[in-house]
Amino acid sequence: METQTATTTDQLFISTDAMLAHWQGHRNLTRRVIEAFPEDKLFNHSIGGMRPFAELAMELIDIAAPGVEGLATGKWEKIEEFDHTKTMPKTKEGLLELWDKVTVTIDSVWPKISSERFQKVESAFGQYEYPNYASLLYFVDNEIHHRAQGYVYLRSLGIQPPFFWER
Numbered sequence: 001m002e003t004q005t006a007t008t009t010d011q012l013f014i015s016t017d018a019m020l021a022h023w024q025g026h027r028n029l030t031r032r033v034i035e036a037f038p039e040d041k042l043f044n045h046s047i048g049g050m051r052p053f054a055e056l057a058m059e060l061i062d063i064a065a066p067g068v069e070g071l072a073t074g075k076w077e078k079i080e081e082f083d084h085t086k087t088m089p090k091t092k093e094g095l096l097e098l099w100d101k102v103t104v105t106i107d108s109v110w111p112k113i114s115s116e117r118f119q120k121v122e123s124a125f126g127q128y129e130y131p132n133y134a135s136l137l138y139f140v141d142n143e144i145h146h147r148a149q150g151y152v153y154l155r156s157l158g159i160q161p162p163f164f165w166e167r
Contacts, residue, residue: 020110025167026143032162033150039092056146058088065102067139071132072112078126
């Protein structure tokens with residue numbers, strides 16, 4: 001009887017290019033949610049004590065830019081507590097400009113992330129010790145969670161949110 005020797009290679013479930021497109025698709029959809037808000041409601045509308053959507057968007061901004069840098073370099077900014085109000089623009093246009101700036105940062109830093117970096121266990125933001133791919137998935141999951149809050153806000157204002165599948 002012959003025996004066969006199996007060789008094992010690690011294969012990515014999704015390519016890094018496809019993952020970037022997936023994340024940026026979510027970011028594009030969240031940008032459209034920001035655009036759908038009336039200016040005053042973006043910064044002031046709240047339900048059940050939840051933060052206004054501008055604050056939720058700032059959290060996503062504050063995670064994405066240093067997050068992609070951390071994924072690429074292993075140098076994670078330590079974040080004690082997010083205080084988005086210090087850096088939050090005062091207008092929807094300003095928030096969208098900041099969102100777009102982070103999008104450019106993600107696109108420019110992403111190619112510097114090797115496939116091996118996603119498997120490395122690190123302490124993201126000095127707090128969350130996981131493999132880097134899990135941190136990246138958290139960035140996306142957190143965005144989906146907060147965007148859903150934005151959908152509830154928009155519907156409460158009588159505004160049809162963008163279709164979630166149109167990323």
